[in-house]
Amino acid sequence: MIIDKEKILERWAEYIRELFKDDRKDHNIMKNNFAGPPIMKKEVETAIKKMKHGKATGPDNISVELIEALEDFGIGKVTHLLNEIYDTEQIPTDLSKSIFIALPKKLGATECELHRTISLMSHITKILLKIIMLRIRNKLQKGTILLLLFLYIINNA
Structure with a gap:
């Protein structure tokens, strides 16, 4: 059991790095594949409406409720930043x-794995991820509808 505070923090940092390690062979597979239309205010509004409210904020301390309270100004600023x-x-x-x-899974848990x-994370980041x-x-959904339409036409021709 580790008692030293610095060693405990080092162990947790090591555990988190291992837990979220990226094992993909090609990390840049999506590079230059972001082509698409600009993010619209309506998409930001929709994403915010679909998010759960009352959640803890990330390091930036900006909540969905704060963005909503700023109304059109806040939505505009977030839209600009996301673009x-x-x-x-x-x-x-x-x-x-x-x-x-x-958070310990059981009372008195001492191992990282038992938590x-x-x-x-930032709510602005969550909005971006929700839009994507x-x-x-x-x-x-559009692809599925086209596929179903194609199959229907073939089967009924």
């Missing part, structure tokens, strides 16, 4: 950081 991220393919460092919290690790997910879902 900059989308165009440059660079997420600012402060938006890519998360706060990790370890549930949750991360608090909704765009992908929309493309998949």
Whole structure:
């Protein structure tokens, strides 16, 4: 059992790095594949509406509720920021950081593996991820509808 505070923090950092290690062979597989239309205010509004409210914020301390309270001004600023991220393919460092919290699964747990690790991430990052997910879902649904239409035509010809 580790008692020294610095050693405990080092062990947790090592555990988190291992837990979230990226084992993909090609890390740049998506490089230059971000082509798409600019992010619209309506997409930001939709993403915010679909997000859970009352959640803890990430390191930037900006909540969905704060963005909503700023109304059109806040939505406009977030839309502009997300388009900059989308165009440059660079997420600012402060938006890519998360706060990790370890919750013991059982009382008195001492091993890292016996904890549930949750991360608090920027709500702006969550909005971006939600928009990307909704765009992908929309493309998949359109593709599925076209495939079903194609199969229907073939089977009924």
